[in-house]
Amino acid sequence: MRSDRAPLGLKVAATCGLAFMHLPILLIFVYAFTTEDKSYQWPPPGVTLKWFAVTWGRTDVWEALGLSLQVASISTVIALVLGTLCAAAVSRTRFFGRETISLLVILPIALPGIITGISLRSAFNLADIPFSFWTIVLGHATFCVVVVYNNAVARFRRVSGNLIEASMDLGANSFQTFRYVILPNIATALLAGGMLAFALSFDEVIVTTFTAGQQQTLPIWMLEELVRPRERPVTNVVAMVVVLVTFLPILGAYYLTRGTETVAGQGK
C-alpha cells in the first residue's frame, strides 16, 4: 500500500506555491496603512489611517467606482440572459453546430483581451459609433457571457432529461416545467455565474481601455495611477478595497456551487 502522507518535498513545494500566490496580495493590505507617501519604502516607517479619510473624500474615486458598478451590473444582466439561453440550447439537444456555438462563446475570453479590445475599437471606428457608457457595456457583456454559460451548462446537463420528463409526465407543460423544475435547480448556478461575471466586469481593464472614451472605470483610474502616479497612498487604499470587494462575489459563488461542480473559473 502507498502511504497517504505526502512526501515532505511536495508539501514544501505546494506550500511555497500557495504562498507565492497570496503574499503579494497581503502586502497590499500593509501598504494601505503606511505613512510614507512618496515611495514604496519597506518596511513602512509608520502606520496611519489618514489615507482612508483622504480616499473617502476623493470625488474622482467615487465617480469611477460608481461607473464600474453600473457597467458591471448591466453587463451581468445581459450576460445572464445570453449565457443562460445559450447553455439551455446547448445542453438540451445535440443540434447541428453546437460545438461552433461553444467555441463562439469561449472565443472572447480565449483570445487575448487586447484582440477583443482592438477588434471592438476598429468596429466602432468603421461603424462611426462614438465611445460611451454603452460601448463599454457592449464589450464587457461579450466576454462575461462565457462565465455564466460555463456555470449554467454544467447544471443544465444534470437537470435535463429525466427530471424534465418526470415533470411533463406529471402534467406540467413546457413553461410550468421551466418555472417549477428547471429554474429552482439552476438558480444557484446562475447566481454564482452572475457573481463571477460581475467580478470579472468590475475588474476588467484591457478591453475597457479600447472601448471607453472619456469615461473612467475604477480599473482605468487605477491604471492611470500606475502609469502616472499622483497620490500613491490613495492608490494603495483603493487597491485594498478592490481586493476586499472582489473577494465577496468569489466566496459567494464558491459556497453556492460547493459540492455540485467546480466553479467554472478556467475561462476567465
Add this chain to the structure above:
Amino acid sequence: MPSAIRFSGVSRHYGNVKAVDGVDMDIAEGEFFAMLGPSGSGKTTSLRLIAGFEQPTAGDIHIFGHVAQGLPPYKRNVNTVFQDYALFPHLNVRDNVAYGLMVAGQAKAERYRSAERALDMVALGGYGDRKPSALSGGQRQRVALARALVNEPKALLLDEPLGALDLKLREQMQEELKSLQRSLGITFIFVTHDQGEALSMADRVAVFNEGRIVQTGTPEDIYYRPEVPFVADFVGSSNVLPPEIMRDIRGVDAYGALRPEAVRRCDAGHDAWVRNVSFLGASTRVSMQVHGVAMTMLLPRGAEIPAVGSTIQVCWQQDDLHVMSR
C-alpha cells in the same frame, strides 16, 4: 375487456437503428403487463412511446381509444415511475408527491391532503417534510410510486422500478406492487430485464428482442411453451435442441426446449459427457454434452453427483420436451 394501450405496427427508428420495429401489442384495461427483454431490445422505448417522451416513426398508438401521436406527455393521463425515480431534488417529499396536482391548479390544502393519503398508501406517512436525498433507495421508490399514483392515472408505467434495490427489498416490493395493482385495479405496464420478476408479477408478458415482440402470453406460456429458441433461452435458460437432433429423437423438423430440471439421470437413455459441475445450494447444475449440443441438468439435493469427464446416461419425459412452433 376494453383495450388500454394498443400498438399497431409501431416503429421507432433513429436513422439506421431500429429501436422498435413493427410492434403490435394490445394491453387490456386493469391488466398487469410486463415487457421483458435484454437491454436494447426496445422494451424501454416502447414504454417511452406510451408515456409520450418519444414519437413513433411509423404505426399507431391508441391510449384508451384515443390516438396518442402528437400528444405531449402532459396531456396523457398515464404516469411513469422512472428507473432512477427522477424525484425533484429541490422539493421535499410532500411537494414531490403533490407536484402533479399543483401544476393542475389544485389548492394547496387539498393537494397536500391527497399527497398525505398517497404517502400513507405506500407506508411513508409522516415522511412529507424530508428531502429525497435523505431517503433510502426503497423509500425513494415508494415516493416515486406515490407521486405517480396520486394523479389517479389510467395506467401506470414502471421502468425497471426495482432494478436499483437489493434482492430482499426487491422481493418485498414485488409483492407490494402486485397487491397495490389488485386493489387499485388500474393498468400496470412494467418494463424489466429480470425474467423472474416478470413471471412472478405479470398477468401477461411480452418478450422483446431486437426491437420486436417475439412472444406474448401468460407467464406459464412463456415459461413452459416458448415459441422461439430466444424465449426458451432468455426466459428459462432452457436447453434448446436444434432441428437436426429433434429429427432424430422426436421426428419433427423444429426446435425443441427442455427445462434443466426436467432432465434426470437414468440407466439407459442418452449418452451425456459431463463437462462441469456447479453446486448451487438447493440443487446442483451439471453441464453436459448430449448429441453434440451443450445441455444443462439440475440435480435435486441428495442426488448422486457425477464426476467431471465421465459419461453418464440421461433421460426426460416425452411431454417435457416442448416443440417450438417457430
Add this chain to the structure above:
Amino acid sequence: MTEQSAIMDRQGGLMGRLSDALWRKPGLLIFLLILPPALWLGIIYLGSLFALLAQSFFSVDEFSGLIQYEFTLKTYRELLRPSNFDIIIRTVVMAAAVTLGAAIIGFPVAYYAARYARGKWRAIFYLGVMLPLWSSYLVKVYSWKLILAKEGILNWLFETLRLGWLLNAYLAIPVIGGNSLSVSTTGTFLVFLYVWLPFMILPIQASLERVPLSMLEASGDLGARPAQTFRHVLLPLALPGVIAGSIFTFSLTLGDYIVPQIIGSSRRFIGQAVYAYQGTAGNIPLAAAFAVVPILLMAVYLWIAKRQGAFDAL
C-alpha cells in the same frame, strides 16, 4: 376512484398552445433559445474580428498619415521589418518562458491539492487558487510594483540577508537584468508568472483528479517505485492538463500590454505595439496586423493541443 379521461385537455390558453407547439417542434425551441446569443456574439464579436482583419489589409499613407481603404499587403511587409519582428520573437519567448515556469511551480500545488488534500484542506487549496485567479488583475500587478521597487521589500530582504551583491550581479546581466528589478525583463517575467499561475494550476488539478487512486496502486503493485509511478503513469495522464493550462498562460502573455508597460524594460511586446500603433501613432492597420499575430500563433497552438487531446481537460 373518480373517472378521468385518458386525455387531459385542461391546458388551454395561449401559453398552453405555445407549449404544445414548442413540444412538437423541439428544433424551434432550440432556435429561439440560441438566436439572441448567436446574434450578439456573431454580430458584435465576430463582426469586430472581421473588421480587425479587414483593417490589417489597409495601409497608412506615409505622407498624409491617413488610412487608405484599399486592399494591400504593405502593412504585413512592414510587420516583418526587423524591429517589429524582434517584438514578435521577444513576446513568444516570454510567453514560452512564463508557460514553462507556471507549469513547474503549478504542478506541485495541483498535485498536492488533487492527491493529498482532504476535507478542510481541499477547500483551502481550492479557494487558495480561485481567489488569486479572480482577484483584481491590476491590484496583482500593482502589488509587484511594490515588491520590486528599489526601496521595496525584495531589495530590503536581500540587503537584510547581506546578499545585495548577488542581486546586483544578477541585474548586471544584459537582456534579463536592468537598473532595478522593476525595470528588468526578469521583473516582467515574474509578474506574468504571478498573474497567470492559477490558470495553469486549475486544469492540471482537474486532470490529476481524474486519475483513479487504484491506477496508482496498480502501478505500485506491479513493482514500480513511487518515482517510476509518477514518471510513467501520473505524468502522461496529467499532460493534457498541462497543455490545457499552457493555452491560457501562453495566450494571456501574448496579448498583454499592461504588465510590461508597468514593470519592465523599454523593450516592447506585441500588446504594447498594438496599443501604441492604434493610439498615439494612429496606425490602425499596423496595429491590426500586429493583433493578427497572436491569433495565428494561438490557432497553431490550439491545433497542436487538440491533437494531443488537451481539450478534454478544459
